[in-house]
Amino acid sequence: MAIKELDMMNVVCQRKDLDELIKELILIEKCEFIDTFLEIDEGEFNIGISVDHADEILGMEDIEPINENKDIDESMEELNRILESIDYQPKIQRHELIQRDVFLVLREKISKICDEFIELAEQIKEKTEKIETINDLFYFEPLESYQLDFKELVDLKHFTMRLGYLKRERANKMYLNYENIKAIVLHMGAAQEQELYLVLSPKSIDQEMDRILRSINFHELTISKEYLGTPKEIMRQVKAAKKTNEDQLVQLKEISRKAIMENRATIDQLYSKIKMEKQMDLIRTKVAATKNFAYFSAWIPKEEKPAFEKIFSKFIDVAISYKSADEVSPHIPIPTRLQNNRFFQPFELLVNMYGIPSHNEIDPTVFFGVAYMFLFGAMFGDLGQGLMIVLGGMLLKRKIDKNFSSILIRIGLGSMAFGILYDSFFGYEGIISKFLPLPFYLRPLDNINLILALAVGAGIGLITISYGYSIVNKWKVGDLEEGLFGKNGINGLVLFFMILLLGAAMILEFENFPLVIPGSVIALNVVILVIKQPLANRIQGIEPLYEEEKGAYFIESGFNVFEVFLTLLSNLVSFVRVGAFALNHVGLFIAFHTLANMVGGIGGNIVMFIIGNLIILGLEGLIVFIQGLRLFYYELFSKYYSGEGILFVPDKI
Amino acid sequence: MNQVRTHAAANAKALAMFGKLLDKKAYQEIIDMESVEEIFTYLKTRTHYSAVLAGVEKPIDSYEIIMKRYFLCAYEKLSHFYFDAYKDFFKSLFLRYEVENLKLFARALFRQEDLTDINEHLIFSKHASSMDFLKISKARTMQELIDALEGTRYHKPLVPILQEESHRMLFHMEMILDQLYFNRLFETISALNRDDKASMMELLGMNIDVLNLQWIFRGRKYFEISSEELFHLTLSHGKKYPFKKLKALCYMDMEEYRELILMDDYGELFQEREYMLERAMERYLFYKVKRLIQKAEISISAPVGLLFMFEYEVRDLFTIMEAKKYRFENIEELLIRDLRRE
Numbered sequence: 004m005a006i007k008e009l010d011m012m013n014v015v016c017q018r019k020d021l022d023e024l025i026k027e028l029i030l031i032e033k034c035e036f037i038d039t040f041l042e043i044d045e046g047e048f049n050i051g052i053s054v055d056h057a058d059e060i061l062g063m064e065d066i067e068p069i070n071e072n073k074d075i076d077e078s079m080e081e082l083n084r085i086l087e088s089i090d091y092q093p094k095i096q097r098h099e100l101i102q103r104d105v106f107l108v109l110r111e112k113i114s115k116i117c118d119e120f121i122e123l124a125e126q127i128k129e130k131t132e133k134i135e136t137i138n139d140l141f142y143f144e145p146l147e148s149y150q151l152d153f154k155e156l157v158d159l160k161h162f163t164m165r166l167g168y169l170k171r172e173r174a175n176k177m178y179l180n181y182e183n184i185k186a187i188v189l190h191m192g193a194a195q196e197q198e199l200y201l202v203l204s205p206k207s208i209d210q211e212m213d214r215i216l217r218s219i220n221f222h223e224l225t226i227s228k229e230y231l232g233t234p235k236e237i238m239r240q241v242k243a244a245k246k247t248n249e250d251q252l253v254q255l256k257e258i259s260r261k262a263i264m265e266n267r268a269t270i271d272q273l274y275s276k277i278k279m280e281k282q283m284d285l286i287r288t289k290v291a292a293t294k295n296f297a298y299f300s301a302w303i304p305k306e307e308k309p310a311f312e313k314i315f316s317k318f319i320d321v322a323i324s325y326k327s328a329d330e331v332s333p334h335i336p337i338p339t340r341l342q343n344n345r346f347f348q349p350f351e352l353l354v355n356m357y358g359i360p361s362h363n364e365i366d367p368t369v370f371f372g373v374a375y376m377f378l379f380g381a382m383f384g385d386l387g388q389g390l391m392i393v394l395g396g397m398l399l400k401r402k403i404d405k406n407f408s409s410i411l412i413r414i415g416l417g418s419m420a421f422g423i424l425y426d427s428f429f430g431y432e433g434i435i436s437k438f439l440p441l442p443f444y445l446r447p448l449d450n451i452n453l454i455l456a457l458a459v460g461a462g463i464g465l466i467t468i469s470y471g472y473s474i475v476n477k478w479k480v481g482d483l484e485e486g487l488f489g490k491n492g493i494n495g496l497v498l499f500f501m502i503l504l505l506g507a508a509m510i511l512e513f514e515n516f517p518l519v520i521p522g523s524v525i526a527l528n529v530v531i532l533v534i535k536q537p538l539a540n541r542i543q544g545i546e547p548l549y550e551e552e553k554g555a556y557f558i559e560s561g562f563n564v565f566e567v568f569l570t571l572l573s574n575l576v577s578f579v580r581v582g583a584f585a586l587n588h589v590g591l592f593i594a595f596h597t598l599a600n601m602v603g604g605i606g607g608n609i610v611m612f613i614i615g616n617l618i619i620l621g622l623e624g625l626i627v628f629i630q631g632l633r634l635f636y637y638e639l640f641s642k643y644y645s646g647e648g649i650l651f652v653p654d655k656i
Numbered sequence: 657m658n659q660v661r662t663h664a665a666a667n668a669k670a671l672a673m674f675g676k677l678l679d680k681k682a683y684q685e686i687i688d689m690e691s692v693e694e695i696f697t698y699l700k701t702r703t704h705y706s707a708v709l710a711g712v713e714k715p716i717d718s719y720e721i722i723m724k725r726y727f728l729c730a731y732e733k734l735s736h737f738y739f740d741a742y743k744d745f746f747k748s749l750f751l752r753y754e755v756e757n758l759k760l761f762a763r764a765l766f767r768q769e770d771l772t773d774i775n776e777h778l779i780f781s782k783h784a785s786s787m788d789f790l791k792i793s794k795a796r797t798m799q800e801l802i803d804a805l806e807g808t809r810y811h812k813p814l815v816p817i818l819q820e821e822s823h824r825m826l827f828h829m830e831m832i833l834d835q836l837y838f839n840r841l842f843e844t845i846s847a848l849n850r851d852d853k854a855s856m857m858e859l860l861g862m863n864i865d866v867l868n869l870q871w872i873f874r875g876r877k878y879f880e881i882s883s884e885e886l887f888h889l890t891l892s893h894g895k896k897y898p899f900k901k902l903k904a905l906c907y908m909d910m911e912e913y914r915e916l917i918l919m920d921d922y923g924e925l926f927q928e929r930e931y932m933l934e935r936a937m938e939r940y941l942f943y944k945v946k947r948l949i950q951k952a953e954i955s956i957s958a959p960v961g962l963l964f965m966f967e968y969e970v971r972d973l974f975t976i977m978e979a980k981k982y983r984f985e986n987i988e989e990l991l992i993r994d995l996r997r998e
Binding site: 172173176177179180183184198213214215217218219220 | 813816817819820828882883884885886887888889892899900903907
């Protein structure tokens with residue numbers, strides 16, 4: 004079973020040892036701390052009362068939370084700010100995590116290294132900003148055709164010149180009132196998708212003009228005194244300045260790169276250590292403490308207890324108690340620890356997309372993995388294309404999510420297996436059978452009806468397994484109503500088989516088969532479905548028999564029966580698509596072969612072969628991938644899988 | 657057919673809600689009551705507010721918030737029935753609450769009050785608004801307020817007002833916020849179907865006219881805003897007053913302005929005392945909307961009209977309660993609705 008058990012560990016230690024202990028527990032990467040006050044408030048925090056623990060227990064009266072240490076954030080921000088401006092992405096060095104510095108010392112060291120880089124960082128920042136302001140001056144570019152000396156305009160004694168952006172609609176409104184405005188407003192052109200205007204007004208009404216311009220949302224541009232002249236001259240100066248500044252920036256970056264290379268080890272070390280401090284601080288906020296003792300709770304894997312004992316043995320005065328998940332208060336959510344073998348582990352990605360299994364549910368990952376490979380292979384059976392998917396998965400291993408590339412490899416294998424069975428290699432039937440004469444090949448287009456029937460058969464198999472999962476899950480949580488009498492319980496399973504039997508008997512016209520037997524079992528199933536709640540409650544002796552009003556209950560369960568029949572039918576028919584896609588796959592190839600013949604010639608054939616295969620691989624591959632998921636999520640998972648769990652995430656760096 | 661498909665559900669919902677709003681008799685009864693407590697008991701037991709007030713005990717302050725939220729919730733429910741352009745339209749209607757909240761903040765800043773107190777009285781749609789009012793309420797100056805708006809649609813247009821002298825800042829801020837809201841509204845209305853577009857444009861046009869008239873009046877009388885600025889700040893898309901007429905109004909002297917308006921469609925607005933201007937505007941819109949609903953077939957009019965009527969009802973009720981608290985006489989005069997006309 005792939006859901007592994009977790010235990011709750013309650014620990015009391017000496018306050019002075021707390022930091023060291025937390026550090027060790029982070030490094031082991033196997034436990035997830037919870038808010039200790041949850042445990043304490045629920046009255047669940049126990050460490051076994053004995054004389055040895057008397058001090059620890061007595062101290063619990065003055066218990067307090069530990070507050071976050073804001074200085075750590077500050078130090079971390081300081082370091083990050085500098086690293087960002089010199090553009091260096093530090094790496095965590097694991098060996099640096101073991102030996103801890105006192106935070107004050109660490110802070111000192113961080114400040115020191117920051118001081119070393121601060122001048123450089125500021126120079127880089129300054130240059131970058133300078134380049135930005137220069138870039139802003141490019142609005143002169145569209146004005147280059149004007150023979151207008153801006154120096155003269157700026158130096159006017161009695162007039163103020165403003166240049167700025169204005170929306171055309173607002174400008175029109177201003178023109179409507181032009182006779183009242185004591186200014187010359189000229190449209191100069193468009194820059195950066197905005198309209199550029201020049202406003203010339205007497206200096207004596209500057210304040211009034213400012214107000215008027217604000218009221219039409221005039222966005223004034225700053226005119227740099229450094230670069231003046233005609234727009235052409237200005238642009239020449241601006242471009243030259245940009246080039247100079249950019250060159251200087253490159254030089255600065257080169258200097259900083261060298262400085263980083265020299266100090267890389269120190270930076271990485273400090274970065275690792277401050278990361279550790281931050282993580283420890285986060286955990287400390289979950290710890291409860293008194294003056295002398297600290298109390299904390301964490302989830303740990305059941306079988307890892309010895310590893311923890313080993314850590315605790317290094318400290319004196321540590322009291323530990325363990326509880327199994329069942330003993331923990333129902334108000335504290337139990338996380339789910341998934342552990343599948345390496346082959347199936349990637350499929351957790353797709354299962355978790357639907358939901359994470361609850362801790363008391365069966366992990367469906369293995370079933371999902373096997374069945375998904377089967378379904379994908381059956382719908383997309385081709386030795387050559389399957390091989391492409393496998394190769395694609397291998398090539399993309401470093402580029403995309405590791406789990407996803409592993410899934411590609413696995414479903415590609417499924418596709419290859421079915422490709423051999425279908426005798427299909429890049430859409431050419433008959434090649435595989437030449438080299439590998441098997442006694443039996445199932446070429447889809449030659450066996451249309453058989454393929455469709457097999458698909459439904461596979462569906463019946465998968466649905467039956469789902470019923471099995473559902474019954475076990477319900478049984479595990481002691482849900483008699485749904486497990487025994489419900490639509491996804493034993494009653495539902497019997498109903499499913501009886502309908503199949505009845506259908507088979509009618510379609511295949513069994514001789515001398517008494518239809519009345521499955522008919523009456525179905526009737527009984529239906530009655531049980533309708534009265535399942537009062538029935539289950541009566542058996543368990545629960546009062547009241549109905550959780551809602553009696554009338555409402557029967558109306559609802561009456562309609563539910565319709566839903567059950569509809570779902571059964573649609574579940575089953577849904578699996579026809581597996582066969583349909585197998586056929587469709589061959590069909591598409593035939594279409595491309597025909598196209599290739601129409602194009603003619605070896606070149607045309609090769610081009611069509613490549614295009615056809617690419618389209619089929621990309622488009623149909625994606626569709627089949629989604630359809631496979633859909634079959635699982637809708638037809639199978641909805642039966643038995645609630646996926647309402649939360650994942651067990653050990654605290655680590 | 658298309659209109660039916662778009663509006664049937666929202667219309668049914670709106671008309672049902674419309675039927676629940678208080679009638680003249682209820683208002684009379686409430687006004688005749690002695691104390692605020694008595695009014696609450698009445699609202700709690702005999703009106704549609706029982707849905708949210710039942711079980712709520714004191715303090716009285718909490719009633720106000722609950723009733724406002726109730727109104728907003730009705731708003732949101734109606735918006736769920738719409739898609740595409742209509743959804744956008746409803747979303748833009750919600751912007752008004754953001755704008756009004758920002759105005760509240762700005763006014764409080766000017767009175768040098770603590771903004772955090774206002775925070776709990778704000779209403780806004782969590783669906784339609786992503787503003788962080790908590791962050792904004794920490795502002796102590798106008799600069800901080802506008803900084804806190806960074807990343808929202810309001811930030812950029814508001815930055816220039818920081819250069820205004822402080823006593824004019826508020827006026828500019830309010831006008832710019834209104835401009836943003838009404839421009840967005842105009843954009844979304846433009847995307848509606850033909851008939852809905854026409855009726856909503858009419859409503860918008862009236863609303864804008866009335867606001868422009870008010871702005872011109874207040875801007876000149878209290879804030880000494882120049883005619884040029886005023887004209888630039890007026891809202892576009894008015895119904896009776898296009899830019900040409902607005903321009904003339906902006907340059908008229910106050911007496912002339914008054915006379916001209918009195919003779920025109922919006923004459924009734926300026927007949928009463930000046931401090932009642934805002935109330936007069938609302939009363940004017942109230943009856944316009946009411947007429948719109950009465951003559952409307954299945955369209956956007958009923959849902960939007962309901963929102964107006966519902967909000968005006970909540971506000972009238974608050975007015976009555978406030979008036980009772982401070983023992984005002986002639987409560988009828990303070991209401992948006994005119995009980996003599998009902």
